[in-house]
Amino acid sequence: MNETGPVSQKIIAEVTTWPGVEVDAEERGELSLKVGRREIGHLHGDHVAHFSFPKATWTELFEQHRISPHPVFPDRRGPAQRRIETDADVADVIGLLRFNYERVAAGRSSGPDAA
Numbered sequence: 533m534n535e536t537g538p539v540s541q542k543i544i545a546e547v548t549t550w551p552g553v554e555v556d557a558e559e560r561g562e563l564s565l566k567v568g569r570r571e572i573g574h575l576h577g578d579h580v581a582h583f584s585f586p587k588a589t590w591t592e593l594f595e596q597h598r599i600s601p602h603p604v605f606p607d608r609r610g611p612a613q614r615r616i617e618t619d620a621d622v623a624d625v626i627g628l629l630r631f632n633y634e635r636v637a638a639g640r641s642s643g644p645d646a647a
Contacts, residue, residue: 539578539616546626550633565629572632581625583612598624
């Protein structure tokens with residue numbers, strides 16, 4: 533079931549204004565935010581967002597208390613989660629998605645599939 537509440541709707545409304553971002557409902561119920569085939573993050577309802585970051589970035593974000601380890605991969609740097617409980621969390625989730633969006637967009641403009 534892919535129900536969206538007011539929090540996920542707010543995040544999706546913002547992120548889908550960025551060029552090339554699309555929302556894809558996945559098998560396990562999460563809403564994946566993608567640029568082409570690359571996921572910039574996904575939402576589990578209104579409660580948590582999951583991401584993947586380069587290891588050094590993950591460490592920096594973790595030390596800033598902006599992310600916590602992904603529950604499926606608690607001992608790995610890279611996969612991450614951000615709980616969504618306040619308006620500040622919503623803003624930071626959007627910021628983390630923007631960080632990944634810019635990384636993916638930069639790669640697309642200079643990568644082998646660049647238009």
